[in-house]
Amino acid sequence: MNIKPLADRVLVLPAPAEEKIGGIIIPDTAKEKPLHGKIVATGKGTKDEEMILKEGDEVLYGKYSGTELEFEGTKYLMMRQSDVLAVIEK
Numbered sequence: 001m002n003i004k005p006l007a008d009r010v011l012v013l014p015a016p017a018e019e020k021i022g023g024i025i026i027p028d029t030a031k032e033k034p035l036h037g038k039i040v041a042t043g044k045g046t047k048d049e050e051m052i053l054k055e056g057d058e059v060l061y062g063k064y065s066g067t068e069l070e071f072e073g074t075k076y077l078m079m080r081q082s083d084v085l086a087v088i089e090k
């Protein structure tokens with residue numbers, strides 16, 4: 001990965017949106033934005049807030065969290081650690 005977040009930011013690879021529901025194909029414009037994804041890179045944290053998230057964590061985040069960016073054809077979200085609502089444990 002060539003992107004390294006700074007301070008308390010994390011780079012999230014959003015889960016893919018659902019393509020079908022019960023045999024009905026959903027067009028791109030009607031797909032819900034996924035609210036979970038996988039952390040692919042983290043910053044080191046700040047002096048006031050240590051980084052508790054790590055690469056590979058599956059996380060839940062708010063609907064309007066983060067900034068969308070595209071790198072080498074893949075779409076990511078860059079957000080602060082505080083924008084992450086929960087870690088999904090399996």
